Amino acid sequence: MNSGSQYDVAIIGAGLSGLAAGIRLAHFGKRVCIFERHNAVGGLNGFYSLGGRKYDVGLHAVTNFVPAGVRGTPLGKILRQLRIDREAFGLSPQKVSRVAFGPKGGAVLRFTNDFGLLESEVASLFPRQAVGFGGITRFVRESPLAGRGARASAREFIRTLIGDPLLEDMLLCPLMFYGSAREDDMDLDQFTVMFRALYLEGLARPLEGVRALMRVLLQKYREAGGERRMKCGVRRVVAREGRAAALVLDSGDEIVATHVLSSIGIAETEALIGAAPSAEPRLGYVETISVLDRPPSELGWGADTIVFYNDSERFSYRNPPGQVDVQSGIICFPNNFDYGPGRGLSEGLFRVTCLANYGAWANLSEAAYRAAKLRWFDAIRDSARRFLPPLCPADALERATVATDMFTPTTVEHYTGHLRGAIYGSPVKSLDGRTSLSNVYLCGTDQGMLGIVGSMLSGITMANQHILRA
């Protein structure tokens, strides 16, 4: 066996969690190789170029953002653990985001990276719920960063403190959209993690988007001596006596590793080991991307960074019966972060993300798939525009649009390998990262941490817990 086929650790997937784990392990002298099936790193936070333009797939905003000097937060932990200088990520804070509910978005809660704004918005819109909201806030502040290890229902917990279903839905909407793999509810742990990440801490973005983060991670990984093999997925895990004895690569080659860290998901990992495909429900998304010839603010849309909207009486967070659920969604304006004087994106970007049903997108003929994309592109954009100021003239958006693109659950599945294109993975998480084999561990979305910072923290904690401490 040659030296290129034996490792201390094999990592499956070159997304944020795999790279973060790889940096830790390589830094402490482990012989590490990351195997990635795609030709680019990033995983669920990918990027691509089309028509000479650069696009991001996953990242709307980096949650868990805190300014320099705020201690004991997930962002601070990952920077320390990865020995990354805070400035290297170049994070710029959001301007203002809002949750807009009702047919015309009349019920509004705005929030910024200063939690005081959300507190005062709740107090003025829901004066009788302010005390209950304070109780939720206290509970989250007192919860450990990774949660309390409970799968209890977030909705049931909220109802013990808040009696208004509108406020309950409005608070949950952004948290679910940015991380819940469970239909119509969240694990209480995930709720506390996300409440902290979005409301108590905040949103930010590097000017260059996810590429900026990837560049820093790749450089660290390389400097630490880590290897990676691109366009080289793992096809099968050979199990012997409850352990992974070898990995069979897409090329047919076999490699051996003492430990295997898999970022591809619980069911996806077990499938490599030989389990039957999972039938659990998964939540898919579509996203429309419009490139504009000017910043959205100049078009007349103000300075909103993210708008979480819902037009119906209750917020439905589940697989829609049709291809897309246009009742609710997320509008993201990457231009509307505070990049500093004279710094900004060269073009305007208007992204709208909605829940989508994987089953209704898969197995379409090429022609039917294209037609569905065209039809839904307009429906999604029109639906989202109800929650933005009207433009003058009425066709101003169409005239300002210089390019468009769209992804569906099948796009996500194709490029990331995540079952049914589920961005937030399995509804049941494995917090300790254990799998059916004793030397195979999970990291990433199915280990239960969320967001950009959470996924890196997942890679770090799993590497520490199962490999470096052992």
Next chain:
Amino acid sequence: MTNEECKKAVLDIIADIAPDEDLSNVKADVRLRDQLQLDSMDFLDIVMELRKRHGIEVPEADYIRLASLDSCAEYLTPKFNALAAKS
């Protein structure tokens, strides 16, 4: 190696792990945890950096001996010197 050199080696490690901490006034007889924001992940890193940079092993049962700079020096200096004597 003297006790002071040993403390310096530990502080160098902390400076790399926690560049956002002010290390100019660390009191040697006060627990590091009480004057710096260091959590268990950071202490694990101190142990691993000792191994990586200096070849010193600190078993988990002895982590408590790294509580303050004074206790670090008392525990680690003989280890540093034993290693130096071997090489």
